[in-house]
Amino acid sequence: SGDIELTQDVVFNVGGSEVGSEEVTLNSGQQSVSFTYTVPADESDDSLNVEITTDDSGASNEVTVNIPENFDVALSPVDDSVSAGNNITAEVNITNTGGLAGTQEITTSDSDTTLNTTTINLASGASTNITVERETTADDIGTLTLTVASDDDTATTQATVTPPAANVSELNISAAGSTAAIGSGDNATITANVSNLGEVAYDFPVTLKLNGSAVRSTTATISPNTNKTVNFTGVTEQLPIDAHDVNVTTPSN
Secondary structure, X not given: OOOOOEEEEEEEEEOOEEEEEEEEEEOOOOOOOOOOOOOOHHHOOOEEEEEEEOOOOEEEEEEEOOOOOOEEEEEEEOOOEEEXXXXXXXXXEEEEOOOOOEEEEEEEEOOOOEEEEEEEEEOOOOEEEEEEEEEOOHHHOEEEEEEEEOOOOEEEEEEEEXXXXXXXXXXXXXXXXXXXXXXXXXXXXXXXXXXXXXXXXXXXXXXXXXXXXXXXXXXXXXXXXXXXXXXXXXXXXXXXXXXOOEEEEOOOO
C-alpha cells in the first residue's frame, strides 16, 4: 500500500526454494498474481510449505499433497483346474491405495480376448471384488493365462484346462466277451466302447495292451457325452499258447 508507484518482485517459494517470480508495478491498490507448481511424484503424501514474498512482506501456508487414486489389482482362479468345456471362474480384487477417490476401468483378458471391462469407483483405502468367467474349449487344453489390469497395475494368474474324461467299457474279444478262447494263430478282433464324459469333442488316444505292454494305439474322435466302438485287429496271430491279459485304456481310464 502507498501513494507512489513502486516496482517489486513477487516471489513464489515451495519448500524453501524459489520456483517462480513476477515483477509487479503498483501506484496503489492491489493486483492478483498467479503461480503454478507441479508436484513431483516423489513428493506425494507430503506436506509442503508454500510462501509468497515481496520486499516488504510475505505469507505462507502448509499444503498437504495427497497421492492420487492408485488401483492395485489381484487375480485368483476359483478352481486351479477345470475340464475343457467348463467355465474358469476368477475373483478380481481392486484396492485404491491412493490418497484420493477415483474411477478407473478394470479389464480382464486372456491371451487373445478381452473378457470383461468394469468401471469401478473407489474412495481412498476402499476395495471391492468382481467375478469374471471364461468358457473353455478343447483349444484351451493346457495352461490358460488370465490378466487383470487397471490404469496403475497388472496381475496375472494361470489355470490348467484338462482334456475331458473318458470311460472304457464292454471289452469284447472275437465277439465272445471280455474272456475268450481263440485258436493259435487266429487274428482276433478286439473291441471296446469308449465314452466321452466331457463337454467338448475330443480326439482320445486309445491303447490296446497285452500282458501290460502297449501293442497298438489309435485315436477316437468322440462328441461330448457320446461313445464310440474302437476296433483292434492283427495283434493276436503271434501270441504263444497261454493265458494273456487284454486291456484297452485311455489316459483317463
